[in-house]
Amino acid sequence: MADAPTLLLERLVKQRVTLLLKDARQLTGTLVALDEHMNLVLDDADETTAEMTRHLGKVVLRGSNVVTLHAPQAAAKSA
Amino acid sequence: MADAPTLLLERLVKQRVTLLLKDARQLTGTLVALDEHMNLVLDDADETTAEMTRHLGKVVLRGSNVVTLHAPQAAAKSA
Amino acid sequence: MADAPTLLLERLVKQRVTLLLKDARQLTGTLVALDEHMNLVLDDADETTAEMTRHLGKVVLRGSNVVTLHAPQAAAKSA
Amino acid sequence: MADAPTLLLERLVKQRVTLLLKDARQLTGTLVALDEHMNLVLDDADETTAEMTRHLGKVVLRGSNVVTLHAPQAAAKSA
Amino acid sequence: MADAPTLLLERLVKQRVTLLLKDARQLTGTLVALDEHMNLVLDDADETTAEMTRHLGKVVLRGSNVVTLHAPQAAAKSA
Amino acid sequence: MADAPTLLLERLVKQRVTLLLKDARQLTGTLVALDEHMNLVLDDADETTAEMTRHLGKVVLRGSNVVTLHAPQAAAKSA
């Protein structure tokens, strides 16, 4: 069987990732923590909406708000 | 009894699949991981909305956002 | 006590069923798999919306999106 | 203590019941199965919306879509 | 510690209660059954919306649709 | 470790609290009961919406509808 999604997520720790949330906001930051609910902690995070970008710093995110997470650099390696 | 949906999903690993999400976005990529919540990981993924298509690379998807997953090639084989 | 809904669902395996989803889409296909969350797999499935019908082939459906499932032929037998 | 709702529901098996769903559709049919999640199976069911009524036959309903179920005949007996 | 909400609910059995639902409908009836999910059964129930009132008789209500339940008579006693 | 939120809630029993609900209604009353799902019972409660205030008496509230609870007097003491 293939690796589970949360195992793959753990390999992304310390990398820059981009999250799309259910309310259409986008967060980009360094992944520093996660759990099995996909609760996530980002360091040095920026929030982008249709109107603006702002720096948030350390952000704790409740997993139920996450739609997708992608990691451009990881993709380059696996492609 | 018939096979369970997650067993059938595992057979789709390494195949191209198309996901429809609750927010109406569509993702197409190679299925590389999944778990019992239908959390999924796609490699080499493209996102398509009504307005545009963009390349995302590796994508982790929270299962609660998935509506349907279909695999055109698997369908051809089983039909 | 009457049979449980999931037992009745299993008897519909290999029959054509029609699903109504929360986003108002309708799917018709041959039921090939299901589990206790009402995750379902359809073969040879067609999707119908207010605007169009398209062929999807094999479809995996997350149970939380299902509103109703009906089976015209099963109804004829039980009526 | 009073009887639990699911026990009262079981006594409605084989009776005609009317369901109101979260999407405002109404279903009327003979209750043939239920479980503890309020997943329900109706036989000989009709669906009514603001625009139309149509016959669906046997219907499996995911409990999370149910708002209320009422049984006019049972009410007459208990009133 | 104070009594739990479900214990207080059980004391309301056989009293007239008014429920406000998430879809803004209001139901008034005699509470006859309840469980720990706040699934409820009302006898001799009336439904009131912005447009109309109608008699439903016995009603089974899925707890997840309940916002509040109040009991005017119980309030008078405890005030 | 700090005290858990439910422990802090129990200390608010017998105090006047104000609840903001997901449907934007506001309830003010004396907290008389609560459980681990944040199901709550208020005595002598008033409901306030954008249009009006009305007296409800004893109210049982399903926790899933609560956004925030605040207690002006408790705040004054802890500040």
Next chain:
Amino acid sequence: MADAPTLLLERLVKQRVTLLLKDARQLTGTLVALDEHMNLVLDDADETTAEMTRHLGKVVLRGSNVVTLHAPQAAAKSA
């Protein structure tokens, strides 16, 4: 493995944090309690919406309403 999000949250106790809620309200206060559902208690909290800011005092927040929590000072330290 990295620390879990709830462990990182506990280190923020006694610090000023800013919460964004699903209904777009923003709360700023001193974090005094939390649990594994991300239920939170803030002291000396202010609520900010598009229209106004008001002082709420002590606030108990149901975790399911939280989108993100950020702590400007913690971010400065970890950056």
